[in-house]
Amino acid sequence: MIISFFPLMLFSLGIYNTLEKHYIQDRTADLQRQANIIAGNIISSGYLKSINLEQKKVFSDEIQQKSKEIGARIMVFDAKGIVLNDSNKVDVGKMTLQKEVITALEGTNATYLLPGSNIIHAVVSIKDDKTHGIIAAVMISASIEDIYISLRSVQKQLYVLVILTTLVVGFFSFYVSGVLIRPLKELVKVIQKVTEGHLDQQIPVRGKDEIADLTMAFNHMSERLLEVDRSREEFVANVSHELKTPLSSIKVLSESLLLQEDLPVELYQEFLEDITSEVDRQTAIINDLLALVKIDGKNMELSFNETYLNTLIEDILKRLHPLAMQKNIELIYESRRDVYAKVDEIKLTLAISNLVENGIKYNNENGTVSVILDADHQNAFITIQDTGIGIPEEEQKKIFDRFYRIDKTRDRATGGTGLGLAITQRTVLLHQGSIRLTSKEGEGCTFILRIPLHLSS
Numbered sequence: 001m002i003i004s005f006f007p008l009m010l011f012s013l014g015i016y017n018t019l020e021k022h023y024i025q026d027r028t029a030d031l032q033r034q035a036n037i038i039a040g041n042i043i044s045s046g047y048l049k050s051i052n053l054e055q056k057k058v059f060s061d062e063i064q065q066k067s068k069e070i071g072a073r074i075m076v077f078d079a080k081g082i083v084l085n086d087s088n089k090v091d092v093g094k095m096t097l098q099k100e101v102i103t104a105l106e107g108t109n110a111t112y113l114l115p116g117s118n119i120i121h122a123v124v125s126i127k128d129d130k131t132h133g134i135i136a137a138v139m140i141s142a143s144i145e146d147i148y149i150s151l152r153s154v155q156k157q158l159y160v161l162v163i164l165t166t167l168v169v170g171f172f173s174f175y176v177s178g179v180l181i182r183p184l185k186e187l188v189k190v191i192q193k194v195t196e197g198h199l200d201q202q203i204p205v206r207g208k209d210e211i212a213d214l215t216m217a218f219n220h221m222s223e224r225l226l227e228v229d230r231s232r233e234e235f236v237a238n239v240s241h242e243l244k245t246p247l248s249s250i251k252v253l254s255e256s257l258l259l260q261e262d263l264p265v266e267l268y269q270e271f272l273e274d275i276t277s278e279v280d281r282q283t284a285i286i287n288d289l290l291a292l293v294k295i296d297g298k299n300m301e302l303s304f305n306e307t308y309l310n311t312l313i314e315d316i317l318k319r320l321h322p323l324a325m326q327k328n329i330e331l332i333y334e335s336r337r338d339v340y341a342k343v344d345e346i347k348l349t350l351a352i353s354n355l356v357e358n359g360i361k362y363n364n365e366n367g368t369v370s371v372i373l374d375a376d377h378q379n380a381f382i383t384i385q386d387t388g389i390g391i392p393e394e395e396q397k398k399i400f401d402r403f404y405r406i407d408k409t410r411d412r413a414t415g416g417t418g419l420g421l422a423i424t425q426r427t428v429l430l431h432q433g434s435i436r437l438t439s440k441e442g443e444g445c446t447f448i449l450r451i452p453l454h455l456s457s
């Protein structure tokens with residue numbers, strides 16, 4: 001309201017001053033014009049040269065009549081400054097010492113407003129039509145009180161307009177601020193609840209303005225926080241379960257040994273082998289967890305070097321060849337071009353090895369695992385196909401989740417920890433690449449890795 005009030009007041013004062021100046025200038029010009037007309041009539045009628053009393057009376061009557069018409073006082077001075085005629089009949093015969101009258105008798109017309117008064121004076125010199133010498137002067141004095149009466153009326157209207165406009169602006173601002181602040185206050189309350197741990201908070205979206213955009217962004221953030229919290233809880237639960245399972249097995253096996261006496265050496269050996277297997281399984285889980293934590297760390301340092309991917313994949317397949325031979329799985333490698341890329345060789349090797357190893361473990365007897373290497377001018381493409389059991393369509397979105405297994409029994413039988421694909425995906429993302437899965441249940445899986453040849457800054 002204050003911001004709107006002062007500019008409006010300044011604007012009103014500006015209008016008032018402009019109108020005042022305009023009206024006074026207009027009245028001054030009118031008085032100047034009337035004075036020139038009277039001076040012309042005096043010259044043309046020859047009143048100043050006449051000694052006839054009759055003509056002087058007519059002259060005086062005309063001055064009176066003109067004074068009433070224009071609503072102003074008219075005075076005529078001779079060359080010496082003596083008042084020859086006064087429409088008010090007050091100063092006739094008196095000498096004037098007014099500077100403006102003297103100036104007019106010297107040949108300079110003038111208009112002026114006396115300080116502290118509302119009367120305008122217009123003084124015009126009268127020149128002889130033959131000699132062109134100054135023989136007299138005419139002064140018209142008029143009040144401008146009517147101008148100020150009109151201006152005061154305009155001023156009142158302006159003040160009323162300013163007050164009404166200020167009130168309207170104030171109420172409108174109050175309403176708009178309420179409309180804007182209410183959802184923001186609601187948003188602040190909900191944010192406070194979220195900071196207290198209530199992550200399932202949502203705010204109704206109203207309208208299509210910036211507040212609605214902010215509300216939608218908050219709702220999306222809240223959903224993501226809730227999803228992350230659920231994922232964290234699920235991850236902790238899965239870690240606890242995965243670590244608890246081998247410990248439970250070890251406990252059962254060891255108790256069985258302790259509770260039974262005089263067991264054959266072969267049975268002791270069998271139980272100890274099972275215990276060793278569970279210890280190895282727990283070690284694998286812990287190692288994968290440590291690897292995943294390192295990859296997820298913000299300060300994770302990668303060692304990127306120019307690497308010949310053809311040789312890297314060949315080495316991976318050679319190392320996994322014995323595992324494939326156990327199930328009579330054929331490993332097929334197709335290199336469509338020589339590919340050099342700037343990668344972290346150790347971590348990328350781990351990612352590709354996980355995919356090829358899964359293709360072997362979850363394959364059928366006498367199946368195949370194909371690895372195809374190709375590239376364009378920007379990216380390398382590594383395709384890993386198998387003829388295994390495949391993944392149901394409804395399960396494919398969850399396949400990169402930590403500890404997620406389609407068939408937990410089968411995974412435990414093959415020694416999987418449920419972290420391999422999560423590690424693989426995170427490794428590919430760290431290389432600014434992507435991984436895509438296509439699969440049909442019973443027809444195998446195809447993983448396509450896209451790795452940039454050169455990292456962008």
